[in-house]
Structure formats: C-alpha cells, structure tokens
Amino acid sequence: MFPKNTWYVAAMPEEIDAKPLGRKVCGESIVFYRGEEGRVAALEDFCPHRGAPLSLGYVSEGKLVCGYHGLEMGCEGKTIAMPGQRVRGFPAIRAYPVVERYGFIWVWPGDASKADESLIPVQEWHDNxxxxxxxxxxxxxxxxxxxxxxxxxxxxxxxxxxxxxxxxxxxxxxxxxxxxxxxxxxxxxxxxxxxxxxxxxxxxxxxxxxxxxxxxxxxxxxxxxxxxxxxxxxxxxxxxxxxxxxxxxxxxxxxxxxxxxxxxxxxxxxxxxxxxxxxxxxxxxxxxxxxxxxxxxxxxxxxxxxxxxxxxxxxxxxxxxxxxxxxxxxxxxxxxxxxxxxxxxxxxxxxxx
Missing domain, CATH: 3.90.380.10 (Naphthalene 1,2-dioxygenase Alpha Subunit; Chain A, domain 1)
Known part of the structure; x- marks a missing residue:
C-alpha cells in the first residue's frame, strides 16, 4: 500500500524527449509525453479504442498518437481524431496532474482535485x-x-x-x-x-x-x-x-x-x-x-x-x-x-x- 494523494517523481526530463514514456507509478500505468509548447502531459496508458498502450505510439504536433490505429489524444484525455473515423464521442481517459520542476517530472497519482503544486518539496540546490x-x-x-x-x-x-x-x-x-x-x-x-x-x-x-x-x-x-x-x-x-x-x-x-x-x-x-x-x-x-x-x-x-x-x-x-x-x-x-x-x-x- 502507498499514499496516492501526493507528488512522486515519475521521470527525469531527458526521459521524455521526442517519444512518449510509459511508466507505472503506484500501480497506475501512465504515459508521459510533451504536448503543445513542450509542456509535459500524463494520461492513462490505455487507448480507448482497443486498449493498446499509448506509450507505444508517437507525438505529432502536441498530440499523442496511438501506434495501433492512429487515434489522436489530447493532453486532457479527450479523443481528438482518428483516420476515417468519428471518435470525438469516445469517453475521456484519465489525465494525471503533472509538473516539471527542480529537474524532475512530478506526478500526482491520486485524486486530481486535491493536487496542489505548492506541496512539491523545494530543492534549494536546483539551478543554484x-x-x-x-x-x-x-x-x-x-x-x-x-x-x-x-x-x-x-x-x-x-x-x-x-x-x-x-x-x-x-x-x-x-x-x-x-x-x-x-x-x-x-x-x-x-x-x-x-x-x-x-x-x-x-x-x-x-x-x-x-x-x-x-x-x-x-x-x-x-x-x-x-x-x-x-x-x-x-x-x-x-x-x-x-x-x-x-x-x-x-x-x-x-x-x-x-x-x-x-x-x-x-x-x-x-x-x-x-x-x-x-x-x-x-x-x-x-x-x-x-x-x-x-x-x-x-x-x-x-x-x-x-x-x-x-x-x-x-x-x-x-x-x-x-x-x-x-x-x-x-x-x-x-x-x-x-x-x-x-x-x-x-x-x-x-x-x-
């Protein structure tokens, strides 16, 4: 058992470059990637179409593209598009609060409504x-x-x-x-x-x-x-x-x-x-x-x-x-x-x- 309503270090920034990163945190399978303007996003590592791991896909123009059938996901967990298909009515997948700070990627695997960025512990040595x-x-x-x-x-x-x-x-x-x-x-x-x-x-x-x-x-x-x-x-x-x-x-x-x-x-x-x-x-x-x-x-x-x-x-x-x-x-x-x-x-x- 582990606390979930808290911030954990999920990755180092260099791990999330051009490709998405799949990582399990507190039993939660999460995919991390950089969306628009290079901001880090974190979603369930689960394509709503057929359940493929989104971490096996790629990033295109800030959107996460499933490597199985090309379904595109937005940073908030909503389906955007898919070649030749109508998918905007798909149910959203879970999006996790995520912050890049002090040289690490931090994720909140619990109740997103309780996530507070001020609770991330200050690292006085970073960029000092x-x-x-x-x-x-x-x-x-x-x-x-x-x-x-x-x-x-x-x-x-x-x-x-x-x-x-x-x-x-x-x-x-x-x-x-x-x-x-x-x-x-x-x-x-x-x-x-x-x-x-x-x-x-x-x-x-x-x-x-x-x-x-x-x-x-x-x-x-x-x-x-x-x-x-x-x-x-x-x-x-x-x-x-x-x-x-x-x-x-x-x-x-x-x-x-x-x-x-x-x-x-x-x-x-x-x-x-x-x-x-x-x-x-x-x-x-x-x-x-x-x-x-x-x-x-x-x-x-x-x-x-x-x-x-x-x-x-x-x-x-x-x-x-x-x-x-x-x-x-x-x-x-x-x-x-x-x-x-x-x-x-x-x-x-x-x-x-």
Missing amino acids: PEWAYGGGLYHIQCDYRLMIDNLMDLTHETYVHSNSIGQKEIDETPCKTTVEGDMVITSRFMEGIEAPPFWKLALRGNHLADDVPVDRWQICRFTPPSHVMIEVGVAHAGKGGYEASAEHKVYSVVVDFITPETETSIHYFWGMARKFNPKDKALTATIREGQGKIFGEDLEMLERQQKNLLAWPERHLLKLNIDAGGVQSRKIIDRLIAEEQGGAVPAAETASA
Whole structure:
C-alpha cells in the first residue's frame, strides 16, 4: 500500500524527449509525453479504442498518437481524431496532474482535485550556482518501504559499502531519531576519525588534505510520501564539524526520491547535491560515478531481502534502536494511507530513540 494523494517523481526530463514514456507509478500505468509548447502531459496508458498502450505510439504536433490505429489524444484525455473515423464521442481517459520542476517530472497519482503544486518539496540546490548535482535512476524489485528503511538506518554502510563510505565508527557511534510532524530525522555525528575512501576523494576535490582526522555527520530526513534527504559530509577535526566554515569541509545532500511502481518494485531516483567546488564538472562526474556504484551495492541486498519476505510472510521482523528511523517513517505512511481510505487514524506521535 502507498499514499496516492501526493507528488512522486515519475521521470527525469531527458526521459521524455521526442517519444512518449510509459511508466507505472503506484500501480497506475501512465504515459508521459510533451504536448503543445513542450509542456509535459500524463494520461492513462490505455487507448480507448482497443486498449493498446499509448506509450507505444508517437507525438505529432502536441498530440499523442496511438501506434495501433492512429487515434489522436489530447493532453486532457479527450479523443481528438482518428483516420476515417468519428471518435470525438469516445469517453475521456484519465489525465494525471503533472509538473516539471527542480529537474524532475512530478506526478500526482491520486485524486486530481486535491493536487496542489505548492506541496512539491523545494530543492534549494536546483539551478543554484553554489551547488552542483549529479544523479541517476535505478529500477529495483523491492517494496518501497525497504528502501526507506535502508536510507534511514545507515549502519549498513559498514558492511554493504565497506570499500567506499563504510567504517566501524558508524557502528560505534549512537544515532538519534526524532519526529517533527510528518518529518523523521535520524542523525549521527562522529569525531576525530579517518575519512573513508569516498570522503577522501571529496576532500581532495575541494583542495583539502585527506590524510588528517575528520569529523563526519549523517542527518537523514524522511518526508512523505517516500522522500529521504541525507545531509552528509566531513570537516577537518577541530574546525567545528557540521558547523565548520566552508573552507574546512565538504558538504553534500544525498537526494533520494523513491517512487513505488508496484507493491514489490520501485523507481529509485538517486543523486548527490554538493556545496563545494560546484564548477568542477569532472568532479561532478566522478562523484556521480562513485555514488552510482554505492547505490548499486544496495540492489542485490534489497532484492534478495524482498524475496525472503515473500517466501516467509508469516515471519515478523525484529526492531532494534537503529531501526527507529524506518519504524517512525512507516508509522507516518500508515497514517496517511488510513486517512486516504477514511479508516481509523493513529494518534500523532512524537518519539525519540
């Protein structure tokens, strides 16, 4: 189950070029394309004539043309024309609220009358000369909540990412989890440690020494429906840690937009926005490649985890203090789903662990 009356990242703009894009979001089969003046449109991926996927068609003069018999669709889901046929009386298909913003295509798969563009979360790093961004997309066969668990509990880095960002101090340093309204925050601060390989690379990329002790931070923020932003970085030890001035640290935000495809598959839009040496395009490419490998290391673990959970559905998962971020995030998701369905809504909770 997933909330539907909310905005999800559906695609990156470059995925919707001359051809339409078919993508399933929260169980909804949707076709995305650019209509008149290049504006993005989103319709049911279903031709009202014979049920063919409209995503197998093409775009002509801002109209979506079915690749089966040439039926033309308008951006609002109404049939416009078809060679040699009268089709304007066809019932309209569903049109979804869709917005292009912050370098992503956002879609609202729920009740269109409740869609509010002001609810799209602001991304301060987008189109900001003080920041640089690089990212990508993975298709993963797992429940979207498993990815939220993964990102809200970074102790797995010691084991899954041992050659890049993992280190024993993550295990040894307690994390703190708090809930502020619909936001869950899990944070960990490490002092006087050696920087792991990825962060040594980042230090060099900001013209800082990589062979001295550093202070490291990880601040994970979950917001509904399934977005996780993680403040990460290191500073030379004794310079103020997270609060250090820019000349003594490397500071980034790991961007995670997790979009459910089905109950057991996701579109995972990942990236890193960094606030140091933003004009260095080679550094952006290097960091993107490194981040892609790090995220790729999670894929097998998550997909095999999902298979285990499907094979043994009667087994209850155990909860430790390191799981608090994922547990609290799931409580918020469950409440939002219950509100949409008009069921009992759990009392609001503020918790720490």
